[in-house]
Amino acid sequence: MHKTKQLQTSTRQSQENREINNYHKINKPLLGGLGVPQYIFSRLLQLIPILIGITFLTFGMLKFSSTDVVDKMYEQSGTISEEVKAKKRAELGLDQPFLVQYGKWLKDVVSGNMGKSFVSDKSVLEIFLDKLPATLELMAISILLTIFISLPFGIISAINQNKFFDYIIRIFSFIGNSLPNFFVALLLIYFLALKLNLLPIMGSIYDWRSVIMPALTLTIAMSSKYIRQIRAVILEEINKPYVIGARSRGVKESTILIKSVLPSTFVTLTTLLALSIGSLLGGTAVVEIIFMWDGVGKMAVDAILMRDYPIIQAYVLWMSIIYVFVNFLADLLYYQLDPRVRLEKEKL
Amino acid sequence: MKSPLIPYLALAIILILIAIFAPFLTPYDPYSQDLTNALKPPNVQNILGTDRYGRDIFSRIIIGSQTTICTSLVLLFVITIFGTFIGTICGYKGGMIDNILMRISDVFLSFPQMVFAIAVSGILGGGLLNAGIALAVIAWPKYARLSRGLTLTIRSMPYIQSAKMAGTGTFAIIWNHILPNIAGSIFVTAILDLGTIIMELAGLSFLGLGAMPPTAEWGAMMNNGRSMLQTAPWVILSPGFAIFVTVVIFNLLGDKLRDVIDPKNRV
Numbered sequence: 001m002h003k004t005k006q007l008q009t010s011t012r013q014s015q016e017n018r019e020i021n022n023y024h025k026i027n028k029p030l031l032g033g034l035g036v037p038q039y040i041f042s043r044l045l046q047l048i049p050i051l052i053g054i055t056f057l058t059f060g061m062l063k064f065s066s067t068d069v070v071d072k073m074y075e076q077s078g079t080i081s082e083e084v085k086a087k088k089r090a091e092l093g094l095d096q097p098f099l100v101q102y103g104k105w106l107k108d109v110v111s112g113n114m115g116k117s118f119v120s121d122k123s124v125l126e127i128f129l130d131k132l133p134a135t136l137e138l139m140a141i142s143i144l145l146t147i148f149i150s151l152p153f154g155i156i157s158a159i160n161q162n163k164f165f166d167y168i169i170r171i172f173s174f175i176g177n178s179l180p181n182f183f184v185a186l187l188l189i190y191f192l193a194l195k196l197n198l199l200p201i202m203g204s205i206y207d208w209r210s211v212i213m214p215a216l217t218l219t220i221a222m223s224s225k226y227i228r229q230i231r232a233v234i235l236e237e238i239n240k241p242y243v244i245g246a247r248s249r250g251v252k253e254s255t256i257l258i259k260s261v262l263p264s265t266f267v268t269l270t271t272l273l274a275l276s277i278g279s280l281l282g283g284t285a286v287v288e289i290i291f292m293w294d295g296v297g298k299m300a301v302d303a304i305l306m307r308d309y310p311i312i313q314a315y316v317l318w319m320s321i322i323y324v325f326v327n328f329l330a331d332l333l334y335y336q337l338d339p340r341v342r343l344e345k346e347k348l
Numbered sequence: 349m350k351s352p353l354i355p356y357l358a359l360a361i362i363l364i365l366i367a368i369f370a371p372f373l374t375p376y377d378p379y380s381q382d383l384t385n386a387l388k389p390p391n392v393q394n395i396l397g398t399d400r401y402g403r404d405i406f407s408r409i410i411i412g413s414q415t416t417i418c419t420s421l422v423l424l425f426v427i428t429i430f431g432t433f434i435g436t437i438c439g440y441k442g443g444m445i446d447n448i449l450m451r452i453s454d455v456f457l458s459f460p461q462m463v464f465a466i467a468v469s470g471i472l473g474g475g476l477l478n479a480g481i482a483l484a485v486i487a488w489p490k491y492a493r494l495s496r497g498l499t500l501t502i503r504s505m506p507y508i509q510s511a512k513m514a515g516t517g518t519f520a521i522i523w524n525h526i527l528p529n530i531a532g533s534i535f536v537t538a539i540l541d542l543g544t545i546i547m548e549l550a551g552l553s554f555l556g557l558g559a560m561p562p563t564a565e566w567g568a569m570m571n572n573g574r575s576m577l578q579t580a581p582w583v584i585l586s587p588g589f590a591i592f593v594t595v596v597i598f599n600l601l602g603d604k605l606r607d608v609i610d611p612k613n614r615v
Contacts, residue, residue: 053455061471178595180547182554182570183588186577190585194578282462286551290574300463301555304470312467319463327458 043331047324051317052106058316059102062309070094092118105313115310119303124314128296132318135284135295141211142218142280143273150223151265154230155257161235169227176224181283185217185290214291218283226272233268237261267338274330281319353608356601363597366410367417374407378564387580397582399573405583408564409590415476415565417594420546423480428538430484431491436522436530438492439499450496453489461486465548469557476549476565479558483548487541494537498530532609540602543595550591566591 070085070092089095093104108115114124157169179187192198192213200210237243238261246256285297292298296315303311366373376394382402390397396405434453438446456464465482472478502508503526511521552558553567561568566587573583 049451050455050458053452054459057455058467058471061468174596174599178543178599179592180551180554180567180588180595182551182567183591186570186574186584186588190577190581278460279462281460282466285463285466286555289555301466301470304467304557312471316463316467320459323460324458 040332043328047328050324051320054320055106055109055313055317056102058313059105060098062312063098063101109317114314117303117308117311119306119308119311124310127299127311128314128318131294131296131299134293135288135297138211138214138218138284138287138293138295139280141215142222145215145219146222146226147269149219150226150230151269153223154227154265155234155262157227157231158234158238159257166231170231173224173227176220177228179220181217181221182286182290184220185213185287188213188216189290210291210293214287214293217287217290218280221283222276222280225276226269229268229272230265233265234261237264263337267334270330270333270337274327277326278323281323353601353604356597356604359597360601363413363417363594364421367413370410370414374404374410376404376407378403378407378411379562387576387583389580390582396586397580399569399583400576400580405569405586408569409566409587412564412566412569412587412590413594415559415563416546416550416567416591419476419480420542420549423484423549424538424542424545427484427487428491428534431488432495432527432530432534434488435492435495435497436499436526439496440503440518440522440526446496449492453492456486456489457493459486462548462551465552466555466557469552474557474560476553476559476563479549479552482552483545487545490541491534491537495530495534498533499526502526502529536602536606536609539598539605542598542602546591546595546598 070088086095093101096104105115112125114128116122117124117127120127153169153173157166160166193200199212243256243260246260247253281297284293284295285301287293288295288297289301296318300312300315302308303315380403382398385394385398385402386400388394388398388402394404394406396409398404399408434449438449464486465479468482468485469479472481499522508521508525511525516524549558550565550567550570553565554571556568556571559565559568561572569587570584573580576583
């Protein structure tokens with residue numbers, strides 16, 4: 001009875017892991033005789049069509065959207081003659097054919113010019129670089145917190161498999177997985193700021209305490225996912241022959257955990273981080289708005305509401321660059337972390 | 349060991365039934381305003397209180413279940429059908445079509461989902477339909493990839509080869525021989541995704557990019573009450589818990605279904 005149960009849980013874990021392993025397999029650096037520099041170069045070449053595709057897509061969407069930026073600009077200033085509007089459109093280059101506009105934009109971007117904001121007339125790059133540090137700070141803190149929370153809890157959960165602590169941790173991570181991030185944010189504000197008066201509600205980069213709630217919001221969602229995966233990896237690893245062998249030779253359980261089992265979770269962690277950068281980038285937008293955190297996510301939503309095309313374009317472009325780049329870094333990290341990937345290259 | 353699937357299935361069916369028959373279940377008109385009765389905390393008449401226009405929150409949550417759950421289900425259905433259609437054709441046919449469509453799906457997959465959804469639904473101008481379109485456009489490649497992979501493993505099996513030799517057409521093979529074999533895995537993935545879709549749709553509405561007021565939608569209701577978190581927390585907390593409970597039920601159902609349906613998990 002007990003054995004079948006264990007067998008079943010372990011198959012379920014391998015199922016949970018399958019997604020990760022598949023990801024790993026698909027994205028495994030196909031070094032195929034190439035050295036690392038050539039590999040990096042060929043990967044960077046592959047990025048180009050992806051980035052062109054993404055920007056073309058958003059450009060097209062902006063073009064076919066129902067509201068017009070110039071109409072939006074003059075919305076507040078009462079009735080404005082069509083002539084003035086047409087002049088403004090010509091000034092912004094909006095009267096040209098779609099492909100011409102896209103081509104011009106692309107040419108400018110390649111030469112480092114991201115245009116000017118329609119609304120504030122400032123350089124887009126300047127605005128963007130001004131807001132980016134706040135977002136990166138938020139993301140970095142959340143990622144660090146997530147690792148510090150999910151590694152120990154994942155390990156505790158795995159070594160207490162199907163015991164009290166395991167159940168508690170699993171219930172919490174299940175709850176965390178089922179809470180939308182804006183609700184988590186509001187719950188945190190309600191309890192930590194309003195009921196217990198521990199933290200300030202609104203964000204300001206000058207007060208270190210204001211980063212706690214936005215970072216916690218992002219951390220809760222991420223660590224719930226991570227704990228599950230880390231638990232699964234450790235459970236799979238802990239039953240492998242080499243661990244049993246080490247155990248039978250009398251190696252201390254804690255030594256096995258730290259020296260042999262723990263490193264095996266790093267590959268999973270890398271994959272998880274690479275995969276969750278996407279949801280993290282989207283999540284920061286929501287969180288930044290709720291906490292009035294002055295980063296790129298809030299900037300983008302504000303720009304969307306104002307139809308400020310150059311800023312939306314820059315946001316989309318930069319977010320995809322970051323995303324694709326992080327995934328690329330993750331691939332390089334596999335090479336370092338997973339000897340199997342490395343050996344495959346040496347075999348060739 | 350049999351997983352207790354029935355209770356979760358029952359809960360999910362109850363939720364869907366509530367969503368479908370929502371208009372008959374509300375104790376009050378969810379849209380009628382009564383400013384003399386605004387922002388009442390939960391009491392005997394309005395068990396979840398009223399919002400700032402005096403509308404009964406309980407009634408709005410029930411009506412909101414229709415918006416949130418039905419929209420998510422329809423959305424998921426469309427995404428799954430479209431993605432599977434593309435995926436099976438790519439997997440079975442291979443060659444040029446496969447190459448082109450998979451490169452296109454690469455573009456979508458290499459883009460953060462929520463960033464795209466926020467940008468697109470904002471550009472399209474908000475509204476539940478546009479939010480749905482935004483989520484669908486970014487979500488289909490996942491199903492295309494999954495069904496393509498599954499189709500590839502089945503394609504070379506003897507029974508497909510013999511069907512081909514017997515002169516069966518492409519669509520007949522996909523429909524009769526491939527689809528039944530991959531439907532289980534895709535269905536499980538879809539149910540596991542339902543919770544995420546509900547949360548994303550509500551998230552877009554919360555940002556003011558999805559359902560527009562006065563439509564009762566859980567995310568939009570929370571957005572409306574955002575400024576009143578201190579004075580009238582029930583306006584926000586009840587739709588929040590409605591989302592939470594719904595997502596929990598569908599996630600549990602998805603987990604259990606995976607154990608039952610996915611043949612790879614059978615011991």
